Amino acid sequence: NAGVTQTPKFQVLKTGQSMTLQCAQDMNHEYMSWYRQDPGMGLRLIHYSVGAGITDQGEVPNGYNVSRSTTEDFPLRLLSAAPSQTSVYFCASSYSTWPTYGYTFGSGTRLTVV
Amino acid sequence: DQQVKQNSPSLSVQEGRISILNCDYTNSMFDYFLWYKKYPAEGPTFLISISSIKDKNEDGRFTVFLNKSAKHLSLHIVPSQPGDSAVYFCAASANTNAGKSTFGDGTTLTVKP
Numbered sequence: 688n689a690g691v692t693q694t695p696k697f698q699v700l701k702t703g704q705s706m707t708l709q710c711a712q713d714m715n716h717e718y719m720s721w722y723r724q725d726p727g728m729g730l731r732l733i734h735y736s737v738g739a740g741i742t743d744q745g746e747v748p749n750g751y752n753v754s755r756s757t758t759e760d761f762p763l764r765l766l767s768a769a770p771s772q773t774s775v776y777f778c779a780s781s782y783s784t785w786p787t788y789g790y791t792f793g794s795g796t797r798l799t800v801v
Numbered sequence: 802d803q804q805v806k807q808n809s810p811s812l813s814v815q816e817g818r819i820s821i822l823n824c825d826y827t828n829s830m831f832d833y834f835l836w837y838k839k840y841p842a843e844g845p846t847f848l849i850s851i852s853s854i855k856d857k858n859e860d861g862r863f864t865v866f867l868n869k870s871a872k873h874l875s876l877h878i879v880p881s882q883p884g885d886s887a888v889y890f891c892a893a894s895a896n897t898n899a900g901k902s903t904f905g906d907g908t909t910l911t912v913k914p
Contacts, residue, residue, distance in 0.1 A: 691844070718900040720900060720901075720902075722904075727810075727906065728906050728907075729805070729807075729890055729904035729905050729906040729907055730845070730890065730892075730904040731904070732901055732902070732903075735900045735901060736900070737900050743900075745901065746903075777844050777845070779844075781900075788847065788850075789835050789837065789847030789848075789850060790837075790845075790847060790902070791847070792837075792844030792845050792846070793844050794842070794843055794844050795842075795843075795844055
């Protein structure tokens with residue numbers, strides 16, 4: 688069981704570049720989310736999805752796009768990278784009974800924008 | 802306005818003793834609360850949860866207590882072990898907002914041998 692797989696693990700971007708962070712899960716989870724964690728802070732929700740074809744904004748959505756064409760994949764696109772987007776990004780998934788069992792998180796993508 | 806607060810950035814306890822991690826929340830719509838544990842360079846892992854209809858939930862060495870009137874919850878670890886050294890995040894969710902959790906800033910627990 689791979690769980691939640693995030694790629695790449697590390698990335699350095701120049702200001703203005705775009706890129707896609709990949710996230711895939713093999714647990715048939717309905718819910719998927721993207722969070723970012725800045726130093727000394729908790730996780731903040733960027734975007735989330737309750738099923739294929741359905742996405743919604745979280746707390747800090749500006750500068751990011753998502754789509755969910757399949758149950759398994761939930762890519763996060765940075766449109767024009769800015770230094771403020773330097774962070775660690777976590778993808779998470781859960782069953783629709785999620786409050787009871789919590790999220791399963793990926794191991795994270797550490798992004799640096801210079 | 803931070804809706805979930807963990808006011809102690811760090812906690813140090815001796816192996817074998819009790820660790821008590823605290824969390825306060827402000828949003829009365831929250832009806833489910835979770836604790837996650839995070840080691841460096843890894844993603845958080847789910848530890849234990851509690852519904853607002855309960856005031857206590859146990860799982861082995863871990864117990865979560867919820868005081869709804871005070872909007873306060875705590876995680877007790879007994880006995881504490883060196884492998885418990887990690888960052889602990891409190892998270893809160895509302896069933897009306899499926900799929901969304903609000904996290905605190907975390908408490909770094911160090912268990913000394």
